Amino acid sequence: MVFNSYIFILFFGMVLLLHNLPFSWKVKKINLLLASYIFYAAWNPPFILLLWLSTVVDYFVGRALYTQTNVHKKRFLLVISLLGNLGMLCFFKYGAFLLDNFVHLVNALGVAYHPAKPNIILPAGISFYTFTTLCYTIDMYRKESKPVQSLLDFSLFVTFFPHLVAGPIVRPPQLVPQFQSPRRATKQQLLEGLFLLSLGLFMKVTLADSMLAASANMVFGASGPLPSLDAWMGTLAFAGQIFLDFAGYSTCAIGVALCLGFVLPLNFRWPYGAIGFSDFWRRWHITLSSWLRDYLYIPLGGNRKGQTRTYVNLMLTMLLGGLWHGANWTFVAWGGLHGLYLWVEKLLTDRKKITPMLVVPTATGDGIPENTPVMAKLARSAKPFLGGLPYVLLTFLLVNITWVFFRSATFSGAGHMLSSMFGFVQDGRPLLTTLAMIKITVILLALIILHWRLRDIQLTDIIYRLPWWALGSLWACMLILLILSQESTSTFIYFQF
Amino acid sequence: MKPITKAAILMAILVVVFIAGWEFYLRSSGVTISYDEGKELWTAQRARVYTSPAMATVFIGSSRIKFDLDIDTWQKLTGRKAIQLAMEGNSPVPILEDLAADPRFAGKLVIDVTEPVFFSADDAPVRHEQKENISYYRNRTPAQRASFLLDCALESQLVFLDKEGLSLNAQLDELPIPNRPNVFMPPIFPLDFARVTFDRQDKMSPRFLADSSLQRRVQNIWVFMKKAGMAYMSQHPVDPAPAIMQRVIAAVGKIKSRGGEIVFVRPPASGPMEIGEERGFPRTKYWEPLLAATQCKGIHFADDPATAQLICPEWSHLSPSDAKVYTRALIRLLPESFAH
Numbered sequence: 001m002v003f004n005s006y007i008f009i010l011f012f013g014m015v016l017l018l019h020n021l022p023f024s025w026k027v028k029k030i031n032l033l034l035a036s037y038i039f040y041a042a043w044n045p046p047f048i049l050l051l052w053l054s055t056v057v058d059y060f061v062g063r064a065l066y067t068q069t070n071v072h073k074k075r076f077l078l079v080i081s082l083l084g085n086l087g088m089l090c091f092f093k094y095g096a097f098l099l100d101n102f103v104h105l106v107n108a109l110g111v112a113y114h115p116a117k118p119n120i121i122l123p124a125g126i127s128f129y130t131f132t133t134l135c136y137t138i139d140m141y142r143k144e145s146k147p148v149q150s151l152l153d154f155s156l157f158v159t160f161f162p163h164l165v166a167g168p169i170v171r172p173p174q175l176v177p178q179f180q181s182p183r184r185a186t187k188q189q190l191l192e193g194l195f196l197l198s199l200g201l202f203m204k205v206t207l208a209d210s211m212l213a214a215s216a217n218m219v220f221g222a223s224g225p226l227p228s229l230d231a232w233m234g235t236l237a238f239a240g241q242i243f244l245d246f247a248g249y250s251t252c253a254i255g256v257a258l259c260l261g262f263v264l265p266l267n268f269r270w271p272y273g274a275i276g277f278s279d280f281w282r283r284w285h286i287t288l289s290s291w292l293r294d295y296l297y298i299p300l301g302g303n304r305k306g307q308t309r310t311y312v313n314l315m316l317t318m319l320l321g322g323l324w325h326g327a328n329w330t331f332v333a334w335g336g337l338h339g340l341y342l343w344v345e346k347l348l349t350d351r352k353k354i355t356p357m358l359v360v361p362t363a364t365g366d367g368i369p370e371n372t373p374v375m376a377k378l379a380r381s382a383k384p385f386l387g388g389l390p391y392v393l394l395t396f397l398l399v400n401i402t403w404v405f406f407r408s409a410t411f412s413g414a415g416h417m418l419s420s421m422f423g424f425v426q427d428g429r430p431l432l433t434t435l436a437m438i439k440i441t442v443i444l445l446a447l448i449i450l451h452w453r454l455r456d457i458q459l460t461d462i463i464y465r466l467p468w469w470a471l472g473s474l475w476a477c478m479l480i481l482l483i484l485s486q487e488s489t490s491t492f493i494y495f496q497f
Numbered sequence: 498m499k500p501i502t503k504a505a506i507l508m509a510i511l512v513v514v515f516i517a518g519w520e521f522y523l524r525s526s527g528v529t530i531s532y533d534e535g536k537e538l539w540t541a542q543r544a545r546v547y548t549s550p551a552m553a554t555v556f557i558g559s560s561r562i563k564f565d566l567d568i569d570t571w572q573k574l575t576g577r578k579a580i581q582l583a584m585e586g587n588s589p590v591p592i593l594e595d596l597a598a599d600p601r602f603a604g605k606l607v608i609d610v611t612e613p614v615f616f617s618a619d620d621a622p623v624r625h626e627q628k629e630n631i632s633y634y635r636n637r638t639p640a641q642r643a644s645f646l647l648d649c650a651l652e653s654q655l656v657f658l659d660k661e662g663l664s665l666n667a668q669l670d671e672l673p674i675p676n677r678p679n680v681f682m683p684p685i686f687p688l689d690f691a692r693v694t695f696d697r698q699d700k701m702s703p704r705f706l707a708d709s710s711l712q713r714r715v716q717n718i719w720v721f722m723k724k725a726g727m728a729y730m731s732q733h734p735v736d737p738a739p740a741i742m743q744r745v746i747a748a749v750g751k752i753k754s755r756g757g758e759i760v761f762v763r764p765p766a767s768g769p770m771e772i773g774e775e776r777g778f779p780r781t782k783y784w785e786p787l788l789a790a791t792q793c794k795g796i797h798f799a800d801d802p803a804t805a806q807l808i809c810p811e812w813s814h815l816s817p818s819d820a821k822v823y824t825r826a827l828i829r830l831l832p833e834s835f836a837h
Contacts, residue, residue: 001640006647008640042640191501210666433682434674468500472507479512484657486533486664 001042003197003252004205004487011039012256019260025182029152032160032260039161040124047123050088051159057084058133059154065140066147074141081137089130095120097327125165127324131291133158136172138295145173153179160262162253166246168267169287175262183261195463195475196255202478203248207443210485212241215436220407220417225428231420233432235400237440238407240447243272246285251459266458272399273451275391277341280399283455292321307350314346315339325406330414334405341398392452516657523656523663527704531692532652533660534585534699536626536633537645542697543634545580546596550604550758553578554835557592558609560585561764563699564691564814570824575835581697586624588614590744595631597748603755605835610763610787610795612778613726618737622725649695662688681725684718687711690811700817706810715811719770738783742790749791760831761788765798765805765823770812796830798823 001008015035019028041048061081068074090098096118106113136157139145148154157176163169185193219226219234226234250267257264267287274280281289297317303310315336322335401418408414419425432440454462463471532538546555554577556562562583571579582592589608596602609615617623633641652658661667670685689705705711749759763784766774778784780797788795798804803826807819815823 005640005644006651007644010647042643043638045639188499188501191505194505195501206665210664430677430680433680434676435669435672438674439669463501468503469507471500472504473511475504475508476511476515479508480515481665483512483516484665484668486658486660 001039003249003256004201004209007042011035012259016259020184026152028182029156029179033152033156036156036159036161036164040159040164043124043165044121050123050126051129054085054088054129054133055155055158056151057081058137058158059148059151062136062140062154063147065137066143078137078141082134085130085134085137089126092120092122092126094327128167128169129158129164131169131288132163135169135291135295139172148172148176160257162257162260162262163264166249166253167285167287168250168253168265169291170264174265178262185259185261189258189261192460192463193255193258193260195471196251196258196459198255198475198478198482200248200251200253200255202482203244203251205248205487206478206481206485208241208244208248209487211439211443212237212244215432215440216241216407218431220413222431225416225425226420227428227430228421228423229437230428230431231417233437233440235404235407235417235421236444237436239272239396239400239403240440240444242403242406243268243447244443247271269458270451270455272396272448273392273453273455274395274399275388276395277338277345277398280395281338281342288321288324292317296320311343311346314342318342328409330405330408330411333411333414334402337402337405341402387452389452392448396448520655520657527702528656528659528663528688529692529702530653530656531659531662532649532695532697533658534691534693534697535660536630537641537648538693538695538697539582539584539630540634540637541645542580542582543630545578546582546599546602546604548578548580548604551577553580554605554607555580555596556583556607556609557589557596558583558607558762558764559587559589559611559614560691560699561611561766561814562607562609562762563697564701565764565820565823566698566827567817567820567824568694568696568698570821571828574825574828579696583609583697584624584626584630585691585699586614587627588617588623588741589627590615590741590748591627591631593748594744595627597751600755602752603757606752606757606759607831607835608759608761610761610784612774612783616738616741616778616783618733621733621737622722622729653695659688684721686718687714690715698820699814700820701810701814706816712811715813719812723773742787745787746790749793758832758834759791759793760835761791761793761795762827763795763797763799765807765809765815766813767807767809768812770809794832796827801826801830803829 001011015032018031018035023031037048037051040051058081061077061084065074065077065081068077099115099118103113103115136148136154140147148157153176156179157170157172158164160170160175216234216238219230220238222230222234247268254264254266265287267285269283269286271280271283274283297313300313300316301309302313305313318335318339319332320335322331322333322338325331325334404417404421405414408417416425420428466474545553554571554575556566556579560583563581563585566579566581568579568581571577583589584592593606593608596606614623619625657663659667667685676682687705689702689708689711691699692702693699752759761784765771784795784797798807804823807815807823810816
């Protein structure tokens with residue numbers, strides 16, 4: 001089930017009603033769990049079995065890991081859990097990719113091996129719920145938090161429908177305590193939640209799907225060379241689409257949870273207002289970048305094992321982060337390019353000796369390794385030129401280059417697009433209408449200005465800074481445009497990850 | 498009262514007033530209900546093809562059969578359902594192949610042959626949405642099925658829910674903004690040209706039939722599309738028809754081998770469209786070899802006095818009243834097993 005469908009509105013209305021009826025807290029949790037299973041099964045019922053398997057295995061293995069004192073047995077249990085979770089992920093998400101690469105390798109070695117193409121359907125959200133359960137297992141192994149006391153609470157933690165299929169990726173301490181005592185949204189929380197749900201749907205349906213998706217698809221689907229203007233416009237359209245689609249989903253998820261009285265972690269904080277790449281990753285898909293920091297970068301040694309290892313660890317984290325997004329080398333290249341940007345940024349930081357690389361949580365406990373980016377330093381220097389806008393634009397420009405690899409299905413496609421963008425091809429046929437380019441320009445300009453001006457402000461704070469009539473009018477405009485868009489039931493881009 | 502509560506009340510009032518006002522304005526302007534002609538509606542029909550052949554006939558093709566077959570007339574006179582799977586601007590060949598590949602389908606099939614679309618190559622400048630529809634039919638989720646039911650319930654009551662004609666993008670597309678040279682701008686049909694019923698029949702509105710300027714606008718679109726087709730053909734001199742013919746022969750053979758029955762129909766065209774199609778796709782080179790190769794019956798509009806004299810207001814499709822005449826004639830001309 002997707003948030004942008006009529007059936008979800010009906011479903012959510014019923015869940016909200018049930019959650020506010022005078023049932024016991026346990027009955028309400030069972031209702032939420034059943035609703036979450038229905039939410040997931042409405043996509044493909046058989047895959048609910050995978051979710052159950054993952055939940056039951058991790059619940060019992062997690063408890064055993066916490067109480068086990070024998071180091072060897074503990075490691076054995078950890079390996080079982082990792083194999084179970086990552087094995088499922090590898091089979092469903094990377095099975096075809098691994099086989100394809102294996103075939104290429106043996107063919108290159110002269111062995112004629114041509115197996116049938118596997119027809120594996122990717123279960124929705126498997127990357128997200130696998131990371132959710134993995135962090136529980138690892139926390140239990142490290143004894144960083146206490147085991148969840150009931151299977152009901154653990155199942156709800158894994159399956160809670162607002163975050164289940166596309167995040168935010170939650171950690172046990174963020175959500176499990178909220179299931180331990182009765183919760184019901186206050187009137188203010190309910191209205192705040194509904195506002196966030198409206199905003200998220202507006203971002204996804206009106207802006208991403210209705211205004212930008214067609215242009216991005218047309219440009220990235222073009223078979224021939226393109227004029228530079230069209231190539232840039234298509235890339236900008238995708239930059240807007242991917243943000244509005246994914247941040248729209250996260251905003252919906254946070255809003256839906258809030259309507260039920262639960263608080264989910266923030267996943268985006270004005271990422272196109274970032275100054276530098278460390279800053280970008282503290283603002284983009286925050287729950288994934290902090291997951292990668294805590295469960296990959298730091299265990300690899302982080303910045304504690306010298307300069308060279310720090311660079312290697314940084315790159316490995318970004319490459320695997322890229323691969324998490326999809327079974328294609330273009331995603332790895334996307335991650336690698338971000339890793340490269342982080343390297344350059346760190347190199348500049350180290351040369352200027354602005355500050356050593358430290359792992360310091362940000363104010364909200366999110367973000368990848370804190371290395372006080374050089375550009376952020378420059379932007380904060382005596383008199384920031386135009387409030388740091390040139391650095392924001394430079395970062396945004398470089399991020400756009402990475403989106404080319406993210407969006408292109410092949411390296412040759414990415415190469416063609418980059419060649420067109422930088423004017424290395426001639427005689428490209430113009431594709432985009434003037435109206436399409438106006439839409440892209442207006443939306444992207446508005447996004448960049450908003451992200452730049454609001455980069456230090458929480459979204460929910462804005463709700464309370466606006467006069468009520470302005471907030472009401474803004475809310476009404478979003479809903480009217482959402483209704484007029486008449487785009488429904490298209491899936492979110494991150495579902496495929 | 499807290500500011501957010503006041504904001505929510507204001508929002509609710511503004512939204513209700515705007516939507517009610519927009520709906521009232523459209524209704525008072527004579528706009529009628531039209532369903533979204535998307536993959537969801539198509540899929541709902543595709544799922545019905547397993548109805549007993551004694552109870553239903555399946556129609557595939559492009560827009561002509563959607564306008565020209567009056568489903569009410571068909572159902573009243575034959576007592577059978579008409580399952581409309583034709584797609585505007587799309588060749589029916591991929592749909593035919595999908596039905597042929599489906600071992601459960603062994604019904605009665607009527608195929609509209611509009612030659613410029615029927616014999617178009619896979620990369621020709623016509624619409625290519627068949628694969629998307631077929632894929633959606635095969636993979637639709639329980640949530641999508643349920644959403645479709647709710648969607649239809651709303652679309653049946655609210656005029657403004659018309660994605661193709663009244664959505665935000667459709668409204669913006671009407672803005673007279675010039676494009677750069679060589680940018681292909683898909684043609685925009687007038688809202689009144691096609692109002693879509695739940696069973697996927699297209700009907701011209703009374704305003705369209707009364708307004709010759711709207712008819713000219715559509716005629717200009719046909720001229721534009723003909724030019725696009727000619728430009729494509731000048732760059733692609735290889736005729737795709739022989740390869741398409743082989744695909745059709747194979748698909749027809751499969752359906753017939755399961756006991757299915759197939760009839761080809763050539764719906765009416767008028768004026769320059771009729772002349773241009775006969776010049777570009779002569780009967781002796783396309784229509785007749787198609788019937789001979791597939792060993793199927795064919796019903797060409799020019800062969801029957803009742804259908805030969807029908808006039809298409811915009812050269813290509815029949816008015817709702819003439820669709821009734823054409824449907825009655827079609828029932829008379831079809832083999833007895835189809836219509837009686």
